[in-house]
Amino acid sequence: MAVRSNFCALVILLAALAGCSDSVDRVPVKGRVFVDGQPLTHGMVQVVPEGARPAYGELNAxxxxxxxTFKENDGTVPGVHPVTVTAIETVDEWHNKWHAPKEYSNASAGLTVEVGSDGSASDIELSWKGGKPFVESNRKD
Structure with a gap:
C-alpha cells in the first residue's frame, strides 16, 4: 500500500510540474541501467541535478x-548528477517484488550519472552484492 501511495504522489507531483517551467537548458537524454551486468527491465530512474528540476524515466525491456522533466523526452541539464533507481513491481495487494536492491531508491546510496551536452548518459551500474530479486510483504498483521 505504501508503494502505491508513493507512486501516486510521484504522479501527482509530475502532473503539478507539467504546468511549470524554468530557464535552464536541457538536452534529451537516453541511458541504460544494469544490475550485475544484466539490463534492469523494471523500474524508474530519477536524476536530481543541483539547481534544476528532477527528471524521470521509466525503464523498458x-x-x-x-x-x-516537464514533457516527454525533454531531458535534463548536462553534468554529473545524483540518481535513484526504484525497481519495484506490484505482485498483489500485499506484496511487491524488488528487481534491484532497495538501497538504490534512496539518494543516500551515492549513485550518479554523467549527462553529456550531446544527451549521452553514462551507464548506471547496480549490484545485488550477493543478493537477488525478492518479494516483500506490506501486510501489517
Missing part, C-alpha cells in the same frame, strides 16, 4: 530510459 532493454534496460533503457529516456528522461522527462
Amino acid at each position: 532493454e534496460g533503457e530510459y529516456s528522461l522527462m
Whole structure:
C-alpha cells in the first residue's frame, strides 16, 4: 500500500510540474541501467541535478530510459548528477517484488550519472552484492 501511495504522489507531483517551467537548458537524454551486468527491465530512474528540476524515466525491456522533466523526452541539464533507481513491481495487494536492491531508491546510496551536452548518459551500474530479486510483504498483521 505504501508503494502505491508513493507512486501516486510521484504522479501527482509530475502532473503539478507539467504546468511549470524554468530557464535552464536541457538536452534529451537516453541511458541504460544494469544490475550485475544484466539490463534492469523494471523500474524508474530519477536524476536530481543541483539547481534544476528532477527528471524521470521509466525503464523498458532493454534496460533503457529516456528522461522527462516537464514533457516527454525533454531531458535534463548536462553534468554529473545524483540518481535513484526504484525497481519495484506490484505482485498483489500485499506484496511487491524488488528487481534491484532497495538501497538504490534512496539518494543516500551515492549513485550518479554523467549527462553529456550531446544527451549521452553514462551507464548506471547496480549490484545485488550477493543478493537477488525478492518479494516483500506490506501486510501489517
